[in-house]
Amino acid sequence: MKSSRRCAPLSELTPSIPASSIIEDLEDLYENAPCGYLSLEPGGRIFKVNKTLCNWTGYRPEELLGQRLHHLLNIAGRMFYETHIAPLLRMQGFFHEVALDLVTAKGDLLPMIVNAAERRDSEGRPISTRITFLKATERRRYERELLDARDQSRSQEAAARASLTSERETSELREQFIAVLGHDLRNPLASISAGARILLRKPKDETETKVLQMMETTVLRMAGLIDNVLDFARGRLGGGITLSRNANTSIEPVLQQVVDELRTAMPDRRIETDFRITQPINCDRSRLGQLVSNLLGNALTHGAPGKPVLIRALTDNGMFELSVSNAGEPISAEAMEHLFQPFFRGRVRASLQGLGLGLHIASEIAKAHEGTLTVKSDSEETRFTFLMPLRT
Known part of the structure; x- marks a missing residue:
């Protein structure tokens, strides 16, 4: 005869402690834990944060909810997150003991040791990402002291450091x-x-x-x-965008290659092309390919997922015109003021986050070709247009 066994509920294991008291203790353990804690939704936005992390950073919970983790990182931290942490998290679902600096509400840097783990459903899709933060101020100070001691024993490094005034x-x-x-x-x-x-x-x-x-x-x-x-x-550093111009080679194969690469990388998105290039263009083909890649990547990131992205290129009246357009929400007036500045990023999906340099580099490439890069955005479409003389 098989015995019927069941797991006893928490209330039976601790009959002398009311269930409401246990819930209060667990809530207190979360809110006032000796470590910071937050949770990210699959889209990458914060939906839960404990009091400990808020007290350390000086933010109120309502100021962090709905923000991305990038809101708490400096530029170096954002670079490291995009090029190392985010790919690692997507590949293996966790990372351990990563050193990051959080930026407090006052603008100060707060050294942290960070651990994270994704919570996934039965089919492997991410449900949320749980992240814990441990203060590392003393550890970082100790590491700096070791580096300083080593630097003092190297006169050449000490001289170089002293010259950076x-x-x-x-x-x-x-x-x-x-x-x-x-x-x-x-x-x-x-x-x-x-x-x-x-x-x-x-x-x-x-x-x-x-x-x-x-x-x-x-x-x-x-x-x-x-x-x-x-x-x-x-x-x-003063070098600027360098060009290697050639008017004897067609630009269309380069444009098509960029489109094909992005189609392969994002097979669920539709990219339509309209190329009417009938005259030679005195340009740097590699640089224009980079410009198009940045504009197309931006359109795929911000455009409506169910709508196609259109790239047009034509020559007319001594000018070369290239445009990339997408449907979706229009760019706000506030964002328009900073759109081509370095490290500026709008609201994007977590899986496609970048460093905020793409549009800045595209605008610099346009200037190097003695051309212009402009944008128009309304409820119908957002269109970036690059215009340059055919021969300069």
Whole structure:
């Protein structure tokens, strides 16, 4: 005879403690835990945050609810999140002991050690992301002291550090580091992309195919981030956007290649083309391909998912005109004022977040071609238009 056993409810295990008191204790444990805690919805917005994290950062809960995690990060933290943490979280569903600096309501930096784990349903779709924060002020101070002690033993490094007396010099050093890092990332990124393409040619099950396609998409997005960061660093260091013009080679194959790459990366989105290029264009084909990639990526990010994105290119009256348009919510007047500034980002889906450099780099490429990049946005469509003389 089989015995019938059941798990006793919490009220039976602790009969002397009222259920309401247990609930209050659990709520108090969450709100006043010795660590910060917040939860992100699948779209990437904060829907729950405890009092501990609010007290540390100086924000009221209502000021954080509905915001993205980027709201609490500085620019360096946003870069690290986009290029490292977000891909890691999507691939394995968690990350542990990541060092990040939170920006408090007063603008101060608060060193943290961060852990996160996704909660997924039975089919593997993310339901929410739980993130915990532990203060790391003393740990960071100890690490800085070790670095300072090491630097003191190296006279050459100490002399170099002493020479960086102005904010401008410090900023230039930081941007040089970004540029070197971007170059060093290109080779391993190309190897990953080549390996994924080779594996995609061989028979595999559905899960393996999805993972490889996600790797290809991530490589494409990271390559774009690297290009944008490098161009931004060069511009800030005085080099500007460099061009290699050629009027003897058609631009249309480059435009089509960019469209094909984004179609492969986002097969559920529709991209329509209308190319009527009948005259030679004195331009840098690679740079214009970068401009188109940034504009198309922006349209796919912000456009209505069920509507197509249209790219037009034509030559007429001595001018080359290229436009990218999408349906969806219009750009607000406030956002219009900052649209082409570096590190400005609108409201986007979490899976397609970037660094906010794409439109800035596109506008710099337009200027380098002695052209203009403008935008018009209303309830019908949002259209970015690049216009340049055919020969300059």
